Amino acid sequence: MPGGVIMTDVNVLERLERIIRSDEGVPPERAAELSVLLDEPPIQDVVALVERSSATRAAVVLRLLSRRRAIEVFDALDAAHQADLIDALGDNSVYEFFAELDPDDRVSLLDELPAEIAERLMRTLDDTERDITGVVLGYPKGSVGRRMSPEVPHIYEDLTVDEALEKLRRVANEAETIYTLPIISRDRLLVGVVSLRDLFTAEGSTGLVELMSKPVFANAHDDEEETARWFLPLDMLAMPVVDDSERLVGMLTFDDAVDIVEEADSEDTARSGAHEPLQQPYLSTPLVKIVKSRIVWLLVLAVSALLTVQVLDTFEDTLAAAVVLSLFIPLLTGTGGNTGNQAATTVTRALALGDVRPRDVVSVAWREIRVGMLLGAVLGSIGFLLATVVYGLNIGIVIGSTLLMVCTFSATVGGVMPIIAKKVGADPAVFSNPFISTLSDATGLIIYFLIAKSVMGL
Amino acid sequence: MPGGVIMTDVNVLERLERIIRSDEGVPPERAAELSVLLDEPPIQDVVALVERSSATRAAVVLRLLSRRRAIEVFDALDAAHQADLIDALGDNSVYEFFAELDPDDRVSLLDELPAEIAERLMRTLDDTERDITGVVLGYPKGSVGRRMSPEVPHIYEDLTVDEALEKLRRVANEAETIYTLPIISRDRLLVGVVSLRDLFTAEGSTGLVELMSKPVFANAHDDEEETARWFLPLDMLAMPVVDDSERLVGMLTFDDAVDIVEEADSEDTARSGAHEPLQQPYLSTPLVKIVKSRIVWLLVLAVSALLTVQVLDTFEDTLAAAVVLSLFIPLLTGTGGNTGNQAATTVTRALALGDVRPRDVVSVAWREIRVGMLLGAVLGSIGFLLATVVYGLNIGIVIGSTLLMVCTFSATVGGVMPIIAKKVGADPAVFSNPFISTLSDATGLIIYFLIAKSVMGL
Known part of the structure; x- marks a missing residue:
């Protein structure tokens, strides 16, 4: 422990x-x-x-x-x-x-x-x-402004190291952080940063301007999640936050950035699992709150799944003529859903980390088409062999080619949907698991029955 | 920007x-x-x-x-x-x-x-x-030992503030962190911590023992993820790491803890999306690596889905007698999968954050049984009404009671599986989305056809 x-x-x-x-x-x-x-x-x-x-x-x-x-x-x-x-x-x-x-x-x-x-x-x-x-x-x-700490010591650029240390000693108890120090001009414009470590090891008579370096900073109106995601990997303790006229208004500390990312990740995980985040530890959340966080999603997804009932209803004659086709329904929709989710979780995570930006949509689609085809080729070949042995050549052809097409389609849609969601301002995580599954279920069934009808001549 | x-x-x-x-x-x-x-x-x-x-x-x-x-x-x-x-x-x-x-x-x-x-x-x-x-x-x-920084200044308990500051000044350039300082006895046992901020504002002649406080610390053999998860919310910059004989061997800094949690979260997200983490940004990962990270999972899941083919094969006569039953297969398996995933993602996240521990398995099961029944009651009632209107009373009863039972079953299994996975040393995230879906597909179909057979007298 x-x-x-x-x-x-x-x-x-x-x-x-x-x-x-x-x-x-x-x-x-x-x-x-x-x-x-x-x-x-x-x-x-x-x-x-x-x-x-x-x-x-x-x-x-x-x-x-x-x-x-x-x-x-x-x-x-x-x-x-x-x-x-x-x-x-x-x-x-x-x-x-x-x-x-x-x-x-x-x-x-x-x-x-x-x-x-x-x-x-x-x-x-x-x-x-x-x-x-x-x-x-x-x-x-x-916004970053809501998370920053406004208690910043004012260290002016015309001070020496000794003067700055003296000032710091006086205000150390009020400031949230004194280890990363923003340096400002007399009219509060941010001009640089210096670490307490540097101050501490420098000659007392050195001017701050000689020690300070170019600041990494954020604007108070910046999006908190985006800012926290790029700030944390830089391994810095804190960074200055400025207003639109470039005046220092606060500091964003690493622990606030950690909180922001933690909240965002909890939200993403919850949404990709088709529910709302609980906001509080599972075991101490009242039962009714848990039910509420899930029921709306389940209802929406069940209503979307009525689409699959519709699709199957349309092909009822085909089904009645060859009941064997219904045996593969869960296998095919399941595989489509899995392929779509793989692509969607990858791209959602990449969007959150900033590895993929909305304008990369074409490269993402092109990657996923090829990945989906490769996956579909492997699964389709195996499906073709197995189904042919057990249920005959016709069924083998239907299953094999359905798997190829469903994998290609699902991977592409799964990769592109989170980006579209982000573009229209929705949460990309919503489009990982839950909706992709439902959408690829319905489409997969249509592909399946169209192929079956033409191959089997029904 | x-x-x-x-x-x-x-x-x-x-x-x-x-x-x-x-x-x-x-x-x-x-x-x-x-x-x-x-x-x-x-x-x-x-x-x-x-x-x-x-x-x-x-x-x-x-x-x-x-x-x-x-x-x-x-x-x-x-x-x-x-x-x-x-x-x-x-x-x-x-x-x-x-x-x-x-x-x-x-x-x-x-x-x-x-x-x-x-x-x-x-x-x-x-x-x-x-x-x-x-x-x-x-x-x-x-282990924490692999992530800690071993470059720690040796600050002994018998020093005064001025002596400690003097020593720090000399070693500041080598140490990874000088803002949180572990205080050790002459034989390197950890006895306390003091922050540079406290040193900095204290009287120079004060002894360190008067300033230092009880340390929060970890053992070098502790699990890195577990340690990083409890350390980060404490909003501290660094903490001492000791060996089994309580001697100071290093410091774990917040940025290392951030990296550890980030890697663990990426892994969880990937596994719950049924693939292996990419280890590198999506757009710069070669296509073959992406396919590799997904294909094994897809194959395993497809093989498990053969179970559903088996189940349906067993009930082929029932299906042939009432083709209408096949229309609801994707809707029912989908709803079961969604309910199971909701429970599984919640519990997986709670396990990762330490909100739920393996020995809470009974409380989790009992919560999920009740949540599942409530969700099933709502969905079941709606399903009963809709199906009765369109397809008649018999189908309505079958759909309604299947939804009630499937939701209860899936929520319970979805909540318990990640805990069992953790107990046997597997990754709980593996048991969120992918396997829960397949398992609840097969079970859901059995429940469905058994109810249908008894209600419709097939």
């Missing part, structure tokens, strides 16, 4: 979990015992424990923790979970947690809360803090 | 891309022009350009960049892509890039290279560097 060697006694966590999960709640005489127990395990284990528990039980754990530890744990939760906890905690502790959050995390939390509670919480902040949260709130949802 | 306001001229990138992608290669007289062009765009755009290009073309770009920029770009690529580039670059530049990499990144790269090339590269390093890479190499693949 991670971190387990020095500090964790696994039994402590097991005992804790049993006490907290038991339906009787925590009797006052055990609270003291629990409080001591909770101080032992490493912070990440307490976070995991809280995430697995329902909001009420998580609130019990939080109240039993020491104040500093409770804030650390609360801070590590995602905004949706924090919002649930706020419901469960008493007002006083809520204000405490809220005031201790970094402004950008506070904004994420406010987004999740009902307007009325959000307003009450905002009133508890002092003026400066409210202003800072306000600056962050000025940018649209999904 | 990110970072586009101050420095990027989009046309520069477009022009570059056109020159590089053109099949004629780069004529010497244009190299100088390109070299200047490449110095303009922000580093992340050059990285993206290199990732989208084939290895040969990426090598051209790298050779045209200034030395410092080239190393930055090479560093930002993943190990698989670096290995491809090494093939394409001349020996001299390779040694240069290799020597500049951090030891942990070097290890990832060595893993990707053919043994012969890896050995030749290792010989280019001086003794100290080879030792460091050797320490990292001593741990098994997939």
Whole structure:
């Protein structure tokens, strides 16, 4: 177990979990015992424990923790979970947690809360803090401006290393990050960045302009996911964020970028599995919420699948004349669906990572046509042989050529659909598994019966 | 476009891309022009350009960049892509890039290279560097030890703040991170951590023991993915890694954790889409590699789908007696597959994030049984009504009750399979989409025909 060697006694966590999960709640005489127990395990284990528990039980754990530890744990939760906890905690502790959050995390939390509670919480902040949260709130949802930290030390380009270090020492406690420092002109234009490491090893009398390098930066209106995806692989701790007139307005730190990518990936995974993301850990999500996250998708997909009933209805005479054809329906639609999903998940992931851009649509289509034909040739040959041996030459020809055509068609459609989805502003992940399957089912059946009719002369 | 306001001229990138992608290669007289062009765009755009290009073309770009920029770009690529580039670059530049990499990144790269090339590269390093890479190499693949950075400053617990800062200044250039500092006893046991920020704002004469806090840390033998998943949400820059006798052996930095999670997520996405991960950007992957990453899965799934042919073959008489039954085959198997995939993707993701552990299997099964029944009740009622209106009461009853049972069955199996996979050491993502669909296809058909036979008296 991670971190387990020095500090964790696994039994402590097991005992804790049993006490907290038991339906009787925590009797006052055990609270003291629990409080001591909770101080032992490493912070990440307490976070995991809280995430697995329902909001009420998580609130019990939080109240039993020491104040500093409770804030650390609360801070590590995602905004949706924090919002649930706020419901469960008493007002006083809520204000405490809220005031201790970094402004950008506070904004994420406010987004999740009902307007009325959000307003009450905002009133508890002092003026400066409210202003800072306000600056962050000025940018649209999904923009870098909503995720950046506005608490940036102002380091001017005309300072020396010693002057800059002196200034930093004074403001170090308020800034979210002091390890990557944006350098600005006196009118707040971003002119460079310098790392604390560089400041730290340089001569004290050196001017900052000599040390600083060209900044990597983002605009506050940039899309948060796109920005986080290119920023993270650069392995930097933070980067400056500027407004449209190139003035410094904040910093985007790596941990915010990690959160953004994590949320986006959870969303993609959920959509490609034909449901909405849960926003909170599975075991602590109420049953009704899980059903809601799935039912709409299932209904839409079932209604689209009525198309296959229609197609088969059209070919009912062919089916009645050769019932043997119906034996292969699930095999053929399944293979088409799998081929389409392979292409779709690959391209969806490539789009998310920026490896493929919407204008690459033609190269993607051309690649997938060839890949699909190769796959179809292999599967089709095997299908031809097997079906011929068991059901005769005619069926063999029908199965073999259907597999070839279905694979080519599905791979192409599967590769192109996510790009089209992105172009029209929909989530590409929606077009990986669920819809591709339904679409290729219906098309595959049409291909199948047209080939069967002509080969078998029905 | 990110970072586009101050420095990027989009046309520069477009022009570059056109020159590089053109099949004629780069004529010497244009190299100088390109070299200047490449110095303009922000580093992340050059990285993206290199990732989208084939290895040969990426090598051209790298050779045209200034030395410092080239190393930055090479560093930002993943190990698989670096290995491809090494093939394409001349020996001299390779040694240069290799020597500049951090030891942990070097290890990832060595893993990707053919043994012969890896050995030749290792010989280019001086003794100290080879030792460091050797320490990292001593741990098994997939362990934290392979990803950590062994270049850690030794800060002893008996130092004062000023002494520690002085020491740091001397070693700052070699260490991968100096912002999170592990504090060790004279025999290298890990006793605490302190941040540079804290050192920086403290009184110079303070002893480190007064400043340091309880460390969050990992063991070098811990699983890399598990460790990275709990480490990242803690929003820390780095954490100490210890050996089995609790001695400090390295640091795991956030950017290594980001890489680990990114690789794991790409693998999960690929497997749940029924193929192997590509390890390199889609557009620069050779066609044959793409086909290889998919064909084995397709074959295995097609062979499993022969089960559905078997099932239908068994019920051929029933089908012949009521051809209308075959119309609903794709609808029913599709809905079962969708329900199973919903449960499977949710649970697979929850397993990856640590929200669900293998021993939660009973709670997961119980949740999914109820969710499946609720979903089945809704879909079944609608199916009953529609089918009754169009095809009569008997068919309505068959379709309605089949949907109820198939949804319950598929959700339960879909939720439990990933957990079983994890227990037997397989990749849970494998059991999301592909196999669940095939399994629920066959079972769904059996349920369907058994119900049909008893209701319709066939």
